[in-house]
Amino acid sequence: MHTTTNTGGTPVLRVGIGGPVGSGKTALIEALVPVLVDRGLAPAVITNDIYTQEDAEHVRRELDGTLAPERVVGVETGACPHTAVRDDPTMNLAAGAEMLDAHPEVDTLLFESGGDNLTLTFSPALVDLFLFVLDTAEGEKMPRKRGPGITECELLVINKVDIAQYVRCDLEVMSADADRVRSGRPVVLTNCLDGTGIAEIADFLESHRERISASA
Template sequence: MGYRDVAKIGIGGPVGSGKTALVRRLVPTLVDEGYEVGVIANDIMTQEDADVFRDSFADLLPEDLVEGVETGACPHTGIREDPSMNLAAIDEFTERHPNLDVVIVESGGDNLAATFNPELADYFLFVISVAEGEDIPRKRGPGVTQADLLVVNKTDLAPHVDADLDVIERDAAEVRGDDPFVFTNCKDGSGVDEVIDHVDREVLFA
């Protein structure tokens, strides 16, 4: 059993957009649904960060199903051109837990061009924040246009940063065509159920 035998969800997006917050919302739900889940965080900066990450899932996941992967200051390389170290970490998960159902791979924060290698992620979510500017979708970055699901997070901040959610919705619909996008506020959990529905439908029941 190896990385090819387990479902893999990639979560990418710029620094501070809410990728980790989304992972923290997704994991308890997937565990609650009965799935055995592994989590890989790219670009933790210190062992202290790794410990914080393990602590946050201490009651949900075995410690050896939470792993940090350093990508040598090249987050996009780690998820796109050369995902070998992430795949190696998934191989280690599956060796220790042969019944593993799904692995969430969180990319280090990157730019709007970062996309997941399809051999690393069966399903790719790209997380942006309204606080990064309402014009992010219409810039048509490959992350925004190619992701299986675009997640527009921190909707609660929109009035404080002069971001118009209607503009973001219109532009996201235009640049993504028929591909889905979801508004979320991972802080209070709104919109997260819709993300879970997509993941369940497109990855786990596929």
């Protein structure tokens, strides 16, 4: 595995975050970044939208005072979001390289894909691992639909657990199905509004950081 380093020689953990529209990818980033900062890390965020900078602007506003605005960059893909993170990640690779050149302290790059379907995966040339985000409002059936995003991601996130009871989602069934289709690979239940599960995701990322540091 190729290890990306910043100009100081520190390995950079590159994390992809994907999932359907409205599942809570941006909210997850906005909840996760302060936890990473509190742990002494230096994250940066690269978002992907088809034609706008909306996600990047939202992240900048929500993380004002926590993350310098110049450490949030929006990529306008001009096509299906998965293309720019899986098929031809050139634009994202360039954005990541420019970020590391401008901010050599960065040790964590978070790449958020635009909303996509269950086939979304990330190119290994772009990220070291990726998270796939589902939410309870999409229905408890979602894990049973499988798809590479659900089965191949390093960590599956089931978000918006707080509203499960209001959208007729049996959270126990959804979680059990996720465990089954992923053959026991990690699944984390989250509520990004109150921080439920966010520390667990940060711990998971740190375990991968240790691996890439050991292989550097």
